[in-house]
Amino acid sequence: MANSRNFLANIQYRQAKRRSEAMCAQMKHRNQPKSRRANVGYQSTLQPFSPPEDWYETTENGSGYRIVVQHPGEGYRHIVTPQDIRDRLAKVPQHFLRDLEVVQLSQMTRKKQSFPCYGMQWGTTLYLYPLEEGRVEQFGSPPKPNLKMEAEMYGGRWDEVEPGVWTLTWTKKAIRDFYLNNILMHELGHLIDNRNSGYSDRERYAEWFAVEFGYRRTGGRKARRPEGRVRRRHHA
Numbered sequence: 001m002a003n004s005r006n007f008l009a010n011i012q013y014r015q016a017k018r019r020s021e022a023m024c025a026q027m028k029h030r031n032q033p034k035s036r037r038a039n040v041g042y043q044s045t046l047q048p049f050s051p052p053e054d055w056y057e058t059t060e061n062g063s064g065y066r067i068v069v070q071h072p073g074e075g076y077r078h079i080v081t082p083q084d085i086r087d088r089l090a091k092v093p094q095h096f097l098r099d100l101e102v103v104q105l106s107q108m109t110r111k112k113q114s115f116p117c118y119g120m121q122w123g124t125t126l127y128l129y130p131l132e133e134g135r136v137e138q139f140g141s142p143p144k145p146n147l148k149m150e151a152e153m154y155g156g157r158w159d160e161v162e163p164g165v166w167t168l169t170w171t172k173k174a175i176r177d178f179y180l181n182n183i184l185m186h187e188l189g190h191l192i193d194n195r196n197s198g199y200s201d202r203e204r205y206a207e208w209f210a211v212e213f214g215y216r217r218t219g220g221r222k223a224r225r226p227e228g229r230v231r232r233r234h235h236a
Contacts, residue, residue, distance in 0.1 A: 072130035073108035185214035
């Protein structure tokens with residue numbers, strides 16, 4: 001299984017590399033991304049706007065996974081620490097980690113700023129990307145309903161600051177929750193999904209996995225309700 005995964009990933013990387021230069025020229029004019037969810041998971045290595053990443057060969061030594069930390073880049077910060085990752089992954093059923101070999105906290109480069117994403121799965125590696133130091137993201141179009149709801153589930157706040165420019169603002173607590181219980185779980189869902197081959201099916205499975213083993217297993221909506229808010233159903 002690991003050999004077939006490596007073979008497929010190498011083919012995907014060559015395809016992306018051949019198409020990237022032409023697409024980069026076409027998309028260079030974009031000042032703000034439209035989404036940070038469009039190029040994650042299985043399809044991320046097929047699309048020309050996928051950020052290039054370090055490829056880690058499968059070792060199959062059964063020694064567990066390791067964490068690689070790169071400098072986040074000027075103006076960016078890593079949202080979680082290696083210990084955060086280890087603590088969170090220790091709480092999932094451990095057979096889910098059987099094929100996981102590397103978790104990389106990746107660097108934001110000038111090229112990746114044009115094609116940003118929160119995370120990616122490639123082969124036996126999960127990649128988590130840094131966020132702007134101020135924890136405020138800017139987008140060039142209104143968020144799609146599912147993306148808007150996803151961020152708000154974890155405490156993100158959307159605002160239209162000017163026509164055609166939207167921001168997504170996070171508190172420190174909310175973005176850490178979002179990365180550990182959504183992004184990390186989403187990419188882990190891609191890693192363990194050996195059943196689906198189509199992009200839509202794989203995304204659907206990863207989204208379900210993140211909700212089931214991330215959001216719900218950590219208390220769901222009740223655990224994330226702002227402190228002091230009480231919803232009364234009846235008046236005295």
